[in-house]
Amino acid sequence: MGQNCAAGPVAINSSITRDDNIRENQMKQLLMATAAMVIGATSAFAETKIGMITTLSGGGAGLGIDVRDGFMLAIGQSGRDDIDVVIEDDQQKPDIAVQLADKMVQSERVDILTGIIWSNLAMAVIPGVTAQGKFYLSPNAGPSALAGQGCHPNYFNVAWQNDNLHEAAGAYATSAGYSNSFILAPNYPAGQDALTGFKRTFEGGLAGEIYTQLGQTDYAAEIAQIRASGADSVFFFLPGGMGISFLKQYADSGVDLPVVGPAFSFDQGILQAVGDAALGVVNTSQWNKDIDNPTNAAFVESFQAEYGRLPSLYASQGFDTANLILSALDKAEVSDADAFREALRAADFDSTRGDFKFGPNQHPIQTIYAREVIKEGDVFTNKIIGVALENHGDVYAVDCKM
Amino acid sequence: MSTLLIIEQLLNGVQFGVMLFLMAAGLTLIFGVMGLINLAHGSLYMIGAFAAAAVAGATGSFGLALAAALAVAAIAGALIEMTVIRRLYGKAHLDQVLATFALILIFSEGTRWLFGSFPLFLDIPDALSGPVTLPGGIQYPLYRLFLIAVGLLVGLGLWALIERTRVGIQIRAGENDREMIAALGVDIRRLYTLIFAIGAALAGLAGALVGAIQSVQVGMGEPVLILAFVVIVIGGIGSIKGAFIGALLVGLTDTLGGIFLPELFKLFMEPGAATQTGSALASMAIYILMSLVLVWRPTGLFGARA
Known part of the structure; x- marks a missing residue:
């Protein structure tokens, strides 16, 4: 308490001089800014x-x-x-x-x-x-x-x-002859769109459909369900770190059903972090x-x-x-x-x-391709193996009135 | 739903629980002994994972990677205790939250600056990869069994440290009355640094162990931190035993809730809606558990004080 009282007046004094300084500085800055604006205005005209x-x-x-x-x-x-x-x-x-x-x-x-x-x-x-x-x-x-x-x-x-890449994944899974797929995505709007998109084009049945938590990092429980479901393939939409976790744990679990997914878990940025676990996985992308x-x-x-x-x-x-x-x-x-x-x-x-x-x-x-994860030298990357959907638009376009 | 699946899920729940315990143990010690809310505990988890990934990438040895995770996290913990945390002991919890939140930002962006924005690669060592067949025909990943074993060993080690050693006596005394043990001539500053470093090392170890089956990326610690807080609230602040029981409870609730709630809703709803409602409710399950525990025992299961 005593310390604060003693420090009080000093602080006030110094703050007065500081205020003056600040004002002076502010004036300078204002002048400079105005000058800059005048100069800038001419060159910025057609920008x-x-x-x-x-x-x-x-x-x-x-x-x-x-x-x-x-x-x-x-x-x-x-x-x-x-x-x-x-x-x-x-x-x-x-x-x-x-x-x-x-x-x-x-x-x-x-x-x-x-x-x-x-x-x-x-x-x-x-x-x-x-x-x-x-x-x-x-x-x-x-x-x-x-x-x-x-x-x-x-x-x-x-x-x-x-929905596009998921629709392409459904089309690919159908053409690959899968008839009983286990599908999973996080429980949020884009995840629900993903499963909807997949189901729109997939002609086989579903061995299971689960929504995981957004940001979930452990998929042991889901992998156990996949193992017990009798599915012949797995579709997942788990963007970013969620996909890395899933693929590593999936590869280590001994379940060896083929996996299909959109490009979001197999882009160049995260493939290196997934490593061997991603090799051979088919994913869909509009670009490669x-x-x-x-x-x-x-x-x-x-x-x-x-x-x-x-x-x-x-x-x-x-x-x-x-x-x-x-x-x-x-x-x-x-x-x-x-x-x-x-x-x-x-x-x-x-x-x-x-x-x-x-x-x-x-x-x-646009055309959406099926890609496969390969290893080029030391780098994991994708290779196009076929077309999943040709000149594909989206189902919502009919509702758009412009 | 077969018995095999249920047993496998129980193992998953236990494995998740013991990893949460590694995080929660440090957090509860720091909160219990020093009265400090350390939001940056998740950053130490991340530091452990990055240190392990860097060392594993350079040497290829998982053992060295784990050692590096322990050492780097402990050093980082000791350093932040001496430079930042030490100034916060006497302050209000809000100041501690603000300062340690700042540490999260500093560590996250610092890590990005050092390692870049893309996730790092850290893999399970060959000796521990792949599934093993357990009695009864359950196929279970060997690495997850290894995680359970490590978690239990660390739990045992912590128990021995706290119940059977001189440092443990000081820690317990510090929890009860910090002025008194300072008056008895214990160097409380060194004790605090030590406790903080132990907590940090455990968080770093958890980060490295879990990093091998998850994604090593900036911000990986924060979701775990929230769960660790739930664990220590359930277990009772300051209690290692509480943290252990709480972690197992949270691990099992989270894992089993995610499986059984959607199944439960399927009994009276159509499957699509049931999975959605079930998983939404499952993500709330641990918080519901926490509120129930708090209603029943306001200081947590093994908490001495509120």
């Missing part, structure tokens, strides 16, 4: 500002970093210096993503937003952004709510509608590094040269998103929203996936 909100910290950062790196690679290769990309980390939290979007729209005055990885964040941000007249191009998340009745003329999805076209070959090579690692499907989606924006900017200014929208809709760019076109709800119509 296009793109806001990227993506996940750069926490457990899901690998995905956001890949999208960002793919996107920035394309911007860098375009050689254009009139494009300003503002990148912010959403920490995989919807509330932070919303704050960042508000900041970007209101104070940064961006023209186009992009970058969000997760569907729950996308749902929180995209409707608000498009309602304010901004463009949003999704490099990853494709929730069904935004593909059907909730579609919007300013919202484009460059990756896929969420061996899709044979010059754009893709150049992309894989330049990505590796720039960042020292192989690109993932997320990186390809970021790269395609940036190239789509660049192709539209060549035709129209963002300020002319109608012309710019038409230019985006035309999708007149060289995609890493080969031909690229949008459906009526501005989601891709």
